Each structure stands twice: as structure tokens, then as C-alpha cells.
Amino acid sequence: MADLLSDDEISDRLPEQWTREGDEIIRVFEFDGYLDASGFLSAAAGLAEDAWHHPEMTIRWGEVEVRLTTHDAGGITENDIDLAERLNGIHD
Numbered sequence: 001m002a003d004l005l006s007d008d009e010i011s012d013r014l015p016e017q018w019t020r021e022g023d024e025i026i027r028v029f030e031f032d033g034y035l036d037a038s039g040f041l042s043a044a045a046g047l048a049e050d051a052w053h054h055p056e057m058t059i060r061w062g063e064v065e066v067r068l069t070t071h072d073a074g075g076i077t078e079n080d081i082d083l084a085e086r087l088n089g090i091h092d
């Protein structure tokens, strides 16, 4: 199981456009409409399954909010950072 990251490690490794809220890292990905957001959601779910690391994702018109934490560790680990970077990669 991945170890919890320290506050400094989280700050240093937080990917672009992501913010930290307590035990989670969050990004709201923006899109031109609902179907674009839906396509991202599906692709993101595939990356999560590949990583075997599953975020909470909320789809709204024109955006997908992604919240990542490592439940098994009770906080933020490198698994969260790594998946956040991969999600940036399919959007930015």
C-alpha cells in the first residue's frame, strides 16, 4: 500500500490546476458541453480502472469535478498524484 505523502510533498508534487482540500486533491475539468464532459468521464474511468485507483467524479454541463484520495491509506498518496497527472494528460 502506498504511503501517505507529507504536506510538503503534496505541495511540491500537486499537478497543474489541481488543488488540495484536506485528504483530497481536486480539479474541475471544463468542456464545451455535456457530451464532451461525458467523453472525458468515460476515458477517465478507463485510466482509473487501469491504475486500479478510483476517483469520485461528478459530471455537470460543461465540467467534470474529480476528487482523488487513497481510501486504503486514509489520505493522499503517490497513487493520487500519478492518476491526476494522467488525467491532465488526456485533457490539456
Ligand SMILES: C[C@H](O)[C@H](O)[C@H]1CNC2=NC(N)=NC(=O)C2=N1
Binding pocket: 052, 053, 054, 055, 068, 069, 070, 071, 072, 073
Ligand atoms: C479492494 C481494492 O483493491 C481497493 O479498494 C482499491 C480500489 N480502488 C481504490 N481507489 C482509491 N481512490 N483508493 C483506494 O484505496 C483504492 N483501493
